[in-house]
Amino acid sequence: MLATDWLDNTRSVLDEIERTQLDNIRAAAELMAASIAADRWVHTFGCGHATIPVEEMYPRIGGFVGFHPIVELPLTFFTHVTGEMGIHQFLFLERAEGFGRELMKSYTFDPRDTVWIFSHSGINNVNIDVALRARELGMRVIATGSARAMKDAAPRHSSGKRLFEIADAIIDTCVPATDASVPVPNHQDRIGPTSTMAFVSVVWMTIATVAEILVERGVTLHIHPSHNIPGDTTARERLDAALAEYKRRATGV
Numbered sequence: 618m619l620a621t622d623w624l625d626n627t628r629s630v631l632d633e634i635e636r637t638q639l640d641n642i643r644a645a646a647e648l649m650a651a652s653i654a655a656d657r658w659v660h661t662f663g664c665g666h667a668t669i670p671v672e673e674m675y676p677r678i679g680g681f682v683g684f685h686p687i688v689e690l691p692l693t694f695f696t697h698v699t700g701e702m703g704i705h706q707f708l709f710l711e712r713a714e715g716f717g718r719e720l721m722k723s724y725t726f727d728p729r730d731t732v733w734i735f736s737h738s739g740i741n742n743v744n745i746d747v748a749l750r751a752r753e754l755g756m757r758v759i760a761t762g763s764a765r766a767m768k769d770a771a772p773r774h775s776s777g778k779r780l781f782e783i784a785d786a787i788i789d790t791c792v793p794a795t796d797a798s799v800p801v802p803n804h805q806d807r808i809g810p811t812s813t814m815a816f817v818s819v820v821w822m823t824i825a826t827v828a829e830i831l832v833e834r835g836v837t838l839h840i841h842p843s844h845n846i847p848g849d850t851t852a853r854e855r856l857d858a859a860l861a862e863y864k865r866r867a868t869g870v
Contacts, residue, residue: 623811626809630790630792637791638791646824662733662735663734667737669816670813674824676863677841680824711743713743714745721751738763742774745772745780762781765791798811
């Protein structure tokens with residue numbers, strides 16, 4: 618069955634992440650924990666479907682303050698498919714060198730910050746722009762994507778760099794270069810990508826490790842609670858407190 622083929626492929630990817638990436642996850646988490654403990658940010662960025670892990674981690678139930686999502690609408694909202702903000706425009710923008718540097722001008726950064734970039738291929742120019750600018754500003758860069766499988770992909774950026782060659786720490790998603798994993802009879806292309814499941818799994822493995830490090834150092838986490846549990850009368854207060862802490866950091870108070 619194609620359904621169970623996809624499940625088997627996904628389990629294989631997740632097992633490989635567990636087998637090979639725990640040390641890399643720990644190294645990346647140490648950098649993130651240092652930024653959060655310093656009252657600074659882990660800025661998170663991706664484009665296309667690589668915005669899914671960015672949106673998954675914060676704000677959401679079980680996430681905590683310290684992660685700042687950077688989601689550029691033309692690089693993620695292409696579900697119109699055609700017409701306004703369609704796929705053609707998106708594909709152009711993610712490969713347009715210089716766009717990432719312009720995007721970075723809209724935010725305030727600090728050398729104590731970390732930037733966490735998600736990209737399956739690591740070769741699209743907007744991600745390279747963001748990573749290079751982050752390094753210029755003194756920030757640490759963490760890359761998550763299929764680094765090993767895409768190691769021979771030709772770079773598109775004039776720097777000659779791939780994302781994975783710029784990063785201070787890399788977490789490999791262990792996803793095949795094709796991403797889609799299930800052959801379909803009588804078709805050239807496969808269905809069933811596994812990169813999204815890999816991205817989200819890496820996110821929570823890493824964030825759990827960040828939480829572990831921070832708690833061991835005596836840092837209080839400002840966690841978003843579920844506010845839908847019957848009988849939990851203080852959930853909304855805890856949520857408001859977490860959002861107030863986010864606002865405090867964002868305004869630099």
